[in-house]
Amino acid sequence: MTGWTAHDIPDQSGRTAVVTGANSGIGYITARELARRGARVVLACRDATRGKAAEEQVRAEAPGADVVFAPLDLADLASVRAFAADLTDDRLDLLINNAGVMALPQRRTVDGFEMQFGTNHLGHFALTGLLLPRLRAAGHGARVVTVSSGLHFLSTVDPRDLNMDHRYHRWIQYGRSKSANLLFTHELARRLTAEGSRVVAAAAHPGYAATNLQTAGARMEERAWKERGAELLNRAFAQSAEEGALPSLYAATAPDVGQDDFFGPRVQLWRGSPTRSARAKWTLSDKASAGLWAASERLTGVSYG
Numbered sequence: 001m002t003g004w005t006a007h008d009i010p011d012q013s014g015r016t017a018v019v020t021g022a023n024s025g026i027g028y029i030t031a032r033e034l035a036r037r038g039a040r041v042v043l044a045c046r047d048a049t050r051g052k053a054a055e056e057q058v059r060a061e062a063p064g065a066d067v068v069f070a071p072l073d074l075a076d077l078a079s080v081r082a083f084a085a086d087l088t089d090d091r092l093d094l095l096i097n098n099a100g101v102m103a104l105p106q107r108r109t110v111d112g113f114e115m116q117f118g119t120n121h122l123g124h125f126a127l128t129g130l131l132l133p134r135l136r137a138a139g140h141g142a143r144v145v146t147v148s149s150g151l152h153f154l155s156t157v158d159p160r161d162l163n164m165d166h167r168y169h170r171w172i173q174y175g176r177s178k179s180a181n182l183l184f185t186h187e188l189a190r191r192l193t194a195e196g197s198r199v200v201a202a203a204a205h206p207g208y209a210a211t212n213l214q215t216a217g218a219r220m221e222e223r224a225w226k227e228r229g230a231e232l233l234n235r236a237f238a239q240s241a242e243e244g245a246l247p248s249l250y251a252a253t254a255p256d257v258g259q260d261d262f263f264g265p266r267v268q269l270w271r272g273s274p275t276r277s278a279r280a281k282w283t284l285s286d287k288a289s290a291g292l293w294a295a296s297e298r299l300t301g302v303s304y305g
Helices: 025-036 048-061 077-086 115-138 150-154 170-194 213-220 224-237 246-253 286-300
Strands: 016-020 040-045 066-071 094-097 143-147 200-204 262-267 271-276
Touching: 016 025, 016 115, 025 040, 025 048, 025 066, 025 094, 025 246, 040 048, 048 066, 066 077, 077 115, 094 115, 094 246, 115 143, 115 170, 115 286, 143 170, 143 246, 150 170, 170 200, 170 286, 200 246, 246 262, 246 271
Parallel strands: 016 040, 016 094, 040 066, 094 143, 143 200, 200 262
Antiparallel strands: 262 271
């Protein structure tokens, strides 16, 4: 996979993909490149104005692209259920769980969960469960790709305090939510293997990529100096969103991807072409992944059967 780029994406004609958070950053690039290779792409975005603008932009940058915006707010389980119910495509080949929030001041989702855990993990857990029958029906080549982060090394999930109600720390909770993404992928891969399914569950992380993810927390707090500092760091050190999307695109389309694979930039946590990435040992714990899975089913009300 050395030097792998978006030009190496295999033909995606006849395939349908859902990409969450596809209106900007890595999600937008992922959606655009899949559409360029012939996939029908559903842009699952919270903000309708931005989602529709992204739809038009993809069409402008990839003439003939088959793309459509659909509203999805991962911080609202009713919205997740509505998205799954309203999805008109019976066939689904790719689900890219890309959307996320990072290092926010303490906030709650519509359903009362801590915002980072609720959005980054629980929303995607529920969405995947609701769409899994369509992925199973697609058969060989169907994949669920969940975008984690190299910063999952900051902390593992604490099953006694999933919402970090005690002594909230925004970065530690972000790390926990990203560890949850990997534990989810691990357990989903185990379950798919056990049932003999040909659906593959894999994960990716973008390294340090310049997107609006770094500035969102400062903007919510109305701290212009923090926002400006994040922008300057992005310009000085980050790779582009195009480069950051490559691990996700590789996990979604490369022929050698297996169950529970994890891809990131060649230079760990930083930049470069995609490669299999190191991960914290706790994200490979069967006991931890099964425990988080059971809690997630209880909290979301979505059962995988």
